Amino acid sequence: MDTGTVAGRADPGLDPASLEAWRALPAQRAITSSPASWRSVLVRRYREPEAAEEFTTAASGDLLLVVQEAGRYRLESRRAGRWAGADYVPGSMGLTAPGARSVLRWSPLEGAGPPGAQVATTLQVHLAAGLVAETARALGRPWEPGAGTGALELHAPGALATARALGVAAREGAPRLAADALAEALAAQLLAAVGGRARTAAAAAAADRTGRRRTRPLGAAQVRRVVEHLHAHLAEPVGLAECAALVGCSRAHFLRAFTAATGTTPHRYLVELRLDRAAHLLRTTGTSVLDVAVACGWAGTSHFAEAFARRHGCTPTAYRRAHG
16 A cells, blocks of 8 residues: 655656656666566666667656666767767766656777677666655755756766665565665755755755754654554555655655654664564464565565574574474
C-alpha cells in the first residue's frame, strides 16, 4: 500500500513515460531494472552500442540522470542546430530536465580499442518530478523543471555515489523504503549541483547544517504511530510517503525527524523489526525459511539470509537449530 501523496503536495510518483523511454534508445533493453514496488525512482542498467548514429530520446516528466559505468566514447548533443560534445568515461554523468528531449550521437574515443573491443554500459536513474519538487521545498531551494536543469556534463561526486548505491539497491531488490531514502538524497544532491551555479558549496553546506540543527525530532506519539504502521506491514513494501503522511509532514522532513528521534533511519528501523520477527518465527514455529523470509518482507532467501547473518552471526537454519 502506497498513498504516494501527502496532503497538499504533488504526487511523487513516476511518469509512466519513463517506463517506455527505453524504446527510443539504441541500447539493448535494460540488463537490470528496479523492483516494480519502487514508486518515486526507476533505475535501469543498459548495454550500449559502442557507436550510435543521431537519435532523439523520448520525453518524460521525470528528471533523468545517466551515469556511464563502462566504455569510453565521445558523446555529442545537438542544441539549437549546433553540436556540443563531451568525453564520456566511467563515472561521467549527464542530466536531462523533465519534459526535455535530447538529440544525441556518439563514437568511441581514440585508444578505446578495435571495433567491438569495449562493452559500454550506463545506469539511468529517473527521479519523479514530484519527489524533486518536494525535496526542493523542504530544502528551501527554488526549482523550476526545465529551467537550466539539464547538463551534458555533470560533476557531482556525492550524486555519483548515491546513484551507484541505487544501482546496487535495484540489483539486489531492496525494499521501497530504502529506495525512497536514496532517491531523496540523490534529489537533494542534484539540486545542490544544479543550484551550485548560483551558490557556493560553502554557502550550501552552511545552509544544510542550519537546516539539520532546526529539525525537531518526532514526538513519542508520532514515533509510536509510525512504528505501529511498520509492524502492521512487515511483509509489504513500505514507502516514505505513507509514513510521512501518518505524521503530516514531507518525506524529507520525516526522514530527518524520525532519524533524530530514534537514532536510525526508517529503513534501518524496518529491517530491524523484520529481523526480530524472523528470529521469533524461527524459534517458535516450524515454518520454512523461505516462508519466514516472505512473511517478513523479503522476496526470497538469499538477501534474507545475508541480512540475518549480519545481525545474528549465523544462517537462519543454524539459528533455528540453536534455538529450536
